Amino acid sequence: MLFMRAICAWLMWRMLPETLPFTTQPLPNGLAHFVNLTFLGDPAIFATFRHLAPVALVLFALGVVPLLSLGFMAALLTGVGALENSQGAIGHHLQILCLVAIAQWLAYAVELKQCGLRIAKCGLLPPIDVHRRATQAAKLMLAAGYVTSGLTKLIASDGQWVAQLPNISLQLVKSHANVFYDTLVPEPAWSAALPRLIAEHPNLTRLAFTPGLLLELGAFLALTGRRASLGVGLALLAMHVLAREVMDLGFLAHEWLLVIYFINVPWLVCIALKWFSKAGKSE
Amino acid sequence: MPSDPIWKRLPFARLGVLVVVLLVAGEQFPLTRLPMYATFGPTADYYYVADATGQPLACAMVFGTSTANVKKMFRARLNALVAPRGADETTATPAERLQAGEELITYLRTTGLAAHAAVPAGPVRLVRVEVRRALTGGFAQTEELLAEK
Numbered sequence: 001m002l003f004m005r006a007i008c009a010w011l012m013w014r015m016l017p018e019t020l021p022f023t024t025q026p027l028p029n030g031l032a033h034f035v036n037l038t039f040l041g042d043p044a045i046f047a048t049f050r051h052l053a054p055v056a057l058v059l060f061a062l063g064v065v066p067l068l069s070l071g072f073m074a075a076l077l078t079g080v081g082a083l084e085n086s087q088g089a090i091g092h093h094l095q096i097l098c099l100v101a102i103a104q105w106l107a108y109a110v111e112l113k114q115c116g117l118r119i120a121k122c123g124l125l126p127p128i129d130v131h132r133r134a135t136q137a138a139k140l141m142l143a144a145g146y147v148t149s150g151l152t153k154l155i156a157s158d159g160q161w162v163a164q165l166p167n168i169s170l171q172l173v174k175s176h177a178n179v180f181y182d183t184l185v186p187e188p189a190w191s192a193a194l195p196r197l198i199a200e201h202p203n204l205t206r207l208a209f210t211p212g213l214l215l216e217l218g219a220f221l222a223l224t225g226r227r228a229s230l231g232v233g234l235a236l237l238a239m240h241v242l243a244r245e246v247m248d249l250g251f252l253a254h255e256w257l258l259v260i261y262f263i264n265v266p267w268l269v270c271i272a273l274k275w276f277s278k279a280g281k282s283e
Numbered sequence: 284m285p286s287d288p289i290w291k292r293l294p295f296a297r298l299g300v301l302v303v304v305l306l307v308a309g310e311q312f313p314l315t316r317l318p319m320y321a322t323f324g325p326t327a328d329y330y331y332v333a334d335a336t337g338q339p340l341a342c343a344m345v346f347g348t349s350t351a352n353v354k355k356m357f358r359a360r361l362n363a364l365v366a367p368r369g370a371d372e373t374t375a376t377p378a379e380r381l382q383a384g385e386e387l388i389t390y391l392r393t394t395g396l397a398a399h400a401a402v403p404a405g406p407v408r409l410v411r412v413e414v415r416r417a418l419t420g421g422f423a424q425t426e427e428l429l430a431e432k
Contacts, residue, residue, distance in 0.1 A: 021347065021397035026390070027359050030312030041397075082312040087394075088359035089352035090310050098313035140294060144301035149317035151306060156321035167323035173414045173422055174327040181331035181350045182343040199416060224292045249319075 001131045002063065003266045008100075008138075009057040011256045012073050015097055016053060017080065020046050025086035037083040049076055063131055065124055066108045074101035096145050097253040100138045100261075107137035139229070139261045143219045146236065150216030165209050166202035169195040172247060179248045194246065212239045222262050233262025326415045330354040332391075333408040335431070340403065346391045347398035357387050357409070357429070384409045384430025406431055 023041040025032045040046055053076065059069035078101075081094035111130040115122035122130065153161045172195040176187050198205045215235050222232035237258045244250045259265065308314035330353045332340045342350045361372045361383040375383075388407050395402040409429045417423040 019398060021394050023397065027363060029310065030314065032312070078313050085310075085312045087352075087356060087390075088363075089348075089355035090312075090359075091352070091355075092315060092317060092319055095313050095315040095317070102313065140297060141301065144298055144305065145317060147298070148302050148305040149319075151302065152316040152318050153321045155306075156318060157323075161322070164323040167325060167327075168320070170325075170327035170414050170416070170422070171320060171323060173424075174329045177329045177331075177412065177414075178350045181329070181339055182341065184339060184341040196421060199422075200420075220293060220298055221289070223294060223298070224289045 001128070001135055002061070004135060004260050004264075005063060005131075006061040007256065007260050009061040009073075011097065011253060011260070012077060012101065013053065013057055015094060015253055016050065016077065017084075018050075019043070020080060020083065022083050022087055025083060027086055027088045029082060029085040029090065031078055031082035032086040035079075037079050037086070040079050040083050063126065066126060066134070067105065067112060067123055070101060070105050070108065074098065074105050077101065093251065093253060096142065096257060099145065100141050100257055103137040103141035104134040107134040135261065138257075139223060142257055142261055143222050146216045146219030150213055150219070153213055153216075161213060162206055162210050165206045166199060168205065168209065169199040172198065175247045175249060212243075215239055226264060226267055229262045229264065230268070233258045233264075237263065326413055328354070328411055328413045330357065330409065330411050330429075332388075333410055334403060335406040335408065337408065340407070345401050345403055346395040347400035348391070348394070353387070353391070353409070354411075356390070357383060357411075360387055381430050385432045388430060388432040 020041050023038055025036070025038055031037065040049070053073065056069040056072040060066055060073065077094060078098045081098055084094070085091060108126065108130065111126065111133060112122050157164055172191075176191045176195075180187050215232070219232055219236065222229040237255060240251055240255045240258070305314055306316055309316055310318070330350050332342050332346065332350075332353065334340060342348065342353060346353075358372055361375050361380060364383050365371060365375045365379055370379075388409055391407075392402055408431045411427045411429050413425045413427070415423050415425075
């Protein structure tokens with residue numbers, strides 16, 4: 001779990017912007033309805049928080065005072081995301097990371113409450129069981145996010161998502177144009193050919209993209225055990241990689257959270273070492 | 284226990300509560316329904332910024348934000364502008380679209396300068412492009428100049 005927390009800490013650092021040039025919140029969203037977050041747009045204040053972040057992240061990675069260390073990062077990232085989304089453009093790159101951080105923080109808080117007289121020790125260096133429950137909370141939140149995304153597709157499209165899929169060709173034209181007009185760097189030739197191909201083969205398109213919806217709806221199966229978690233994690237990661245390559249849509253936080261909590265690299269390494277050890281003995 | 288049946292190993296109650304909360308709360312950061320590509324209509328649109336001659340500008344370089352964000356910000360401003368009279372972006376007048384566009388260009392200049400982006404000194408155009416399937420195959424694209432400031 002040290003490895004999981006370390007990668008998660010790196011991801012939080014990676015997702016923290018270098019600057020936050022927003023001094024107003026013209027269309028408050030979420031947390032910004034309750035707190036005026038424009039103080040984060042002050043360069044001096046944001047720089048101070050950004051300088052404190054590595055300290056909090058190292059402590060969190062080491063499993064020290066997670067209520068404070070993780071709490072600081074969860075609050076900072078949530079504040080940053082809410083201020084960004086209060087500019088009138090709702091993005092979705094940061095929510096899942098904030099939700100996973102908050103879920104873990106809540107798990108630590110619940111465990112601390114149950115520690116009774118050992119509260120100081122529990123809060124400073126929680127025992128491994130507490131970290132384990134925090135990891136379970138992270139997995140639960142991640143799975144809930146994917147299931148919600150799948151259900152949203154069914155609800156918003158009145159159950160017509162699969163039928164509408166051939167129109168994804170228009171979204172491809174749009175997303176490739178977005179990327180081009182962001183930088184004016186020409187897109188590869190296939191980016192013009194692919195939307196045509198999709199539009200001309202509607203049933204093949206449905207066959208190719210429907211598994212993505214089924215994967216999202218079935219993401220909760222990752223909670224049934226490590227093998228299922230690995231399978232679901234790899235399949236969802238493949239879906240994200242495909243979306244990144246085909247549609248220029250990267251969801252960095254989603255991808256890394258899958259690697260950390262569903263694919264669980266340390267467990268894979270243990271399995272591999274055991275397998276090699278057995279193979280070595282049998283020779 | 285790993286030997287338990289799958290349904291016994293699943294925290295259905297907690298999962299169900301989380302999913303319902305996310306669905307009901309909608310887009311209120313950090314809560315979200317993750318609605319990306321939830322529907323695919325018969326048209327799509329994208330936006331770009333250009334100089335006074337119509338030459339496209341690299342939005343991320345000159346304003347420090349993406350064209351996808353520019354689209355969302357324009358729609359949000361337009362909806363906020365026309366909401367008091369019970370209208371939305373689909374029933375906004377050309378004058379209202381112009382006003383929302385000009386406000387957005389001003390905002391982009393301000394945040395672009397704060398982000399030390401290469402904000403152009405001259406007038407900037409905000410252009411919307413609608414994409415639809417052409418009857419003859421391929422795609423048809425229609426441009427609309429929203430504002431210039």
